[in-house]
Amino acid sequence: MIYQTDDQPIVACSTGLSENTAIGVIRLSGFTDLVGSIGPFFKKDLSKLEIRKATFVNLYDIDGNFLDEVVITYFKGPNSYNGENILEIAAHGNTLNLKRIMNAFINSGNFRLAKNGEFTYRALKNKKLSLAQVEGLDALLNASSSLMLDEGLKLLNGSLYQKYTDLYDKFLKLKAAVEINIDFAEDVGEEQSQKLLDEAVSDISTHISSLHRSASVNAKSLMSPDIVLCGEPNAGKSSLFNLFLDESRSIVSDIAGTTRDYISEYISLGNETFKLVDTAGLRNTTDVIEEEGIKRSRNLIDNAFYKILLVNINEVEKYQYHDINETLFDALIFTHFDEFEGDLNLDTLKSNLPKAIKYYSADTSKGEGRLVEISGPIGPKTTSGSIEPKELEEFNLGPMGANQKNGPIEPQDNTGPTGAKVGKNQKTGPIEPPHITDLITQDILSKYTKLRNSDPISIERHRIVINDIYSKFSEFSSNIKYLDDIAIISSEVSILEKKTAELIGIISPDDTLTHIFTNFCIGK
Structure with a gap:
């Protein structure tokens, strides 16, 4: 169906009627006789009204009742927004006041209420705008x-x-x-x-x-960019969600499956706004309600701008949910290092988990984080020898948790894989490890900027x-x-x-x- 209109003069509030504002602008368009159609509302001879110049006047209804003190500006067609004669009325922005003014013009029989987009449609029809400009x-x-x-x-x-x-x-x-x-x-x-x-x-x-x-x-995800947190139950999704918001918005519990549907909040990172989504725990289940929550989570993951998978470091060898193994995640975060004991099976790490562009380790209870270097084969720092080192330090998995053989990990130098300082500095004292949300934010903004620069x-x-x-x-x-x-x-x-x-x-x-x-x- 083609968008249809007529040539009758129209009126509408261009600044909206959803809430009170200091000033509201009412727009009249399509009239041919400025003096005859509009003059009576101002008890003023408008024949001498200067084009494109603001004029302070009193506004009355058709019966002569005072309505408001307003400022009017006249745009004579075809040199106007839509090619028609337009009068803009800047009035006090109380919504009741604006509605009363519009009704005064409508009740006069000289104007009707405009349809959605009708001012711009007339601009298109009168060749003041092209369709691409309208879009x-x-x-x-x-x-x-x-x-x-x-x-x-x-x-x-x-x-x-x-x-x-x-x-x-x-x-x-x-x-x-x-x-x-x-x-x-x-x-x-x-x-x-x-x-x-x-x-x-x-x-x-x-x-x-x-x-x-x-x-x-793929600009679809850039229009309303979502950052989606997903993982098995108790992987630390809700804790990371709360860290980003800096408040206890999502319920954190040791009971698996606490989050059965997704929760979302808008957050500002840099100068951009993103929607942060905490999804239901991913696992195989026979619970109908939980299964629906997981289905919705899968859909959010597929369409997200930035995908984060959280994995409990203690559950790597028992990781069960493989329905997302074909998904390439932007970040995979290993959590619960405060509970980690023993050695990590690297073959399991590489083969049993979904792939990610970057890997991080994090203690979500404290917010500490570290980039994990797993871009190539994971092994010892030497170029030869067994690929089963016994010390967690050699995995570059960060300072979280303790090494059972050697005690707390204290890197000899003061830099981690990202160049961020950790451990102790003899001159300045203890240096705080980087915050996991800071590390992730840098990567999110980097990806967003790169895609934006591709126009x-x-x-x-x-x-x-x-x-x-x-x-x-x-x-x-x-x-x-x-x-x-x-x-x-x-x-x-x-x-x-x-x-x-x-x-x-x-x-x-x-x-x-x-x-x-x-x-x-x-x-x-």
């Missing part, structure tokens, strides 16, 4: 992450929108080069006309390849169209070398041109309009 505005208004916020700005009138329009211009040049080969090859010269065509193809190829790389980045394109329609253009152009650029019929080449270029026009929104697919505009707030 950028949608992303900007509804952003749940700084990535979406930035992409919305880039699409509205920024660098990404410029890339789209540049691509369209390059297709127009390609089309012109094809037309030269058809109609003016003799005038220009066969060699020169072929050179123009080759240059146009090469120029587009570079540009569309760049966009395709951005569209191929991902997150809007699904854009990703689909860009991938379609890339696929069709790749086929076209391969076939053009073997096609003698320039008319066929011209036809294929026209198809690509239409696809690019669809990306920008010069040609807008009808089925996207309803979805986009119903997502807008009513005053936009």
